[in-house]
Amino acid sequence: MRAQKLQHSGEAEAGFRYGYIILAACFVIAMVAEGVEDSFGVFFEPLLSEFGWTRAMTSGALSMATMLHIPILLLAGRLTDRFGPRLLLSTCGFFFGLGYLLMSRTNTIWQLYLCYGVIASIGFGLYWIPVASIIPRWFTRRRGLMMGIVTAGIGIGTSIIPPLANLLIYTYGWRSTYLIIGSINMGAIMISAQFLRRSPNQLRGLPHGEPKLKQENTAEKPGGFSFREAIHTRPFWMFGTIFFSWALCLSIIIVHIVIHAIGLGMTPASAANILAIIGIASIAGRIAFGRLSDVIGMKPALIISFALLSIDFMWLLVAREAWMLYLFAAVFGIAYGTIEVLQSPLMAELFGLNSLGSILGASTAFASIGFTIGAVLAGYIFDITGSYNIAFLICIAMGLIGTILNVFLPTSGDKRKQDKL
Numbered sequence: 001m002r003a004q005k006l007q008h009s010g011e012a013e014a015g016f017r018y019g020y021i022i023l024a025a026c027f028v029i030a031m032v033a034e035g036v037e038d039s040f041g042v043f044f045e046p047l048l049s050e051f052g053w054t055r056a057m058t059s060g061a062l063s064m065a066t067m068l069h070i071p072i073l074l075l076a077g078r079l080t081d082r083f084g085p086r087l088l089l090s091t092c093g094f095f096f097g098l099g100y101l102l103m104s105r106t107n108t109i110w111q112l113y114l115c116y117g118v119i120a121s122i123g124f125g126l127y128w129i130p131v132a133s134i135i136p137r138w139f140t141r142r143r144g145l146m147m148g149i150v151t152a153g154i155g156i157g158t159s160i161i162p163p164l165a166n167l168l169i170y171t172y173g174w175r176s177t178y179l180i181i182g183s184i185n186m187g188a189i190m191i192s193a194q195f196l197r198r199s200p201n202q203l204r205g206l207p208h209g210e211p212k213l214k215q216e217n218t219a220e221k222p223g224g225f226s227f228r229e230a231i232h233t234r235p236f237w238m239f240g241t242i243f244f245s246w247a248l249c250l251s252i253i254i255v256h257i258v259i260h261a262i263g264l265g266m267t268p269a270s271a272a273n274i275l276a277i278i279g280i281a282s283i284a285g286r287i288a289f290g291r292l293s294d295v296i297g298m299k300p301a302l303i304i305s306f307a308l309l310s311i312d313f314m315w316l317l318v319a320r321e322a323w324m325l326y327l328f329a330a331v332f333g334i335a336y337g338t339i340e341v342l343q344s345p346l347m348a349e350l351f352g353l354n355s356l357g358s359i360l361g362a363s364t365a366f367a368s369i370g371f372t373i374g375a376v377l378a379g380y381i382f383d384i385t386g387s388y389n390i391a392f393l394i395c396i397a398m399g400l401i402g403t404i405l406n407v408f409l410p411t412s413g414d415k416r417k418q419d420k421l
Helices: 002-051 055-083 085-103 109-125 128-138 143-172 174-193 212-218 234-263 268-296 298-318 322-351 356-385 389-407 413-418
Strands: none
Touching: 002 055, 002 085, 002 109, 002 128, 002 143, 002 174, 002 234, 002 268, 055 085, 055 109, 055 128, 055 234, 055 356, 085 109, 085 128, 085 174, 128 143, 128 322, 128 356, 143 174, 143 268, 143 322, 234 268, 234 298, 234 322, 234 356, 234 389, 268 298, 268 322, 298 322, 298 389, 322 356, 356 389
């Protein structure tokens, strides 16, 4: 008996130690992937200036990319459940980096759509599901905090890479900047992916955070819904709509906020700092609200986040000075980052670990639809009206929809069964 206890203790310690290597690798991957993706808006003005494309045409490359994410996310979920995260993230790094390297040679709109809308999109579409699904497998308690730490990398990447890209564009030109960013992207993601393992079982370890007996009983057989069972529940579709609303707002800001600020009289460098502030604010928000969700519950944390989102867009309607836009960016960073943190832990709570990759892929596909619509819709609205105000009003409505749906979102297993369609 004593030997058995020592064995369980050693297994738990192995899971504990390597779990933090997993955490660090996912942090780096999230930082680089999201930072590079969010730098799209920084290249917006140079591309418009050189080629004379409309905002809707240029935004369409991002919309095409996110539309392609829909089947890729569904595929990534199934492949993650079957093969684990290492293979998918290695492939992600290759295609994502290659797309940016090829962007340096862009001369026509179809090349922009091919290099960014297809090649880079394949890479980025394979990134989130492996990262988001691996953390609940390695940490059974404080999942909100652990996802907060991983996704804090998103905030750091957003705060560093877009301003860095802006500086590189100013110094070396946008073509050389695409080469530099693409090389960093490919190398960092592919190297970090080699440290990932599907679950503690591969190292004869146990997930960190649960009593030893419970770990012994559940380590080999993660419970939960199958993918087919999950999609026949009401919470799945509610959560998908919540993420659609969130992503629509996010795409409008990521793609258009820099050029919107320039139109209000800010310099390109000052406008790029808005993305940096969003990233910095989201770091604190992800960690703080991730930990808060472990204390008060994920549902209350999500309600607070969506309420903040609506109020923040109301502020953006009247924001005309730099400090006002910076304040918007700070609140937006906290609100949007919290929503992203809680996706994977909440899905694990709702549906278990059995098919978490596939379920995450499907729910994230809703977000891709929203992201696809948001970027091109805002560009079209500006091209027609000369203003983003209608787009911001739509974002207020999306925030309210998300708040209401979160109020009625169940989070317990018993309630989940009652809400089967």
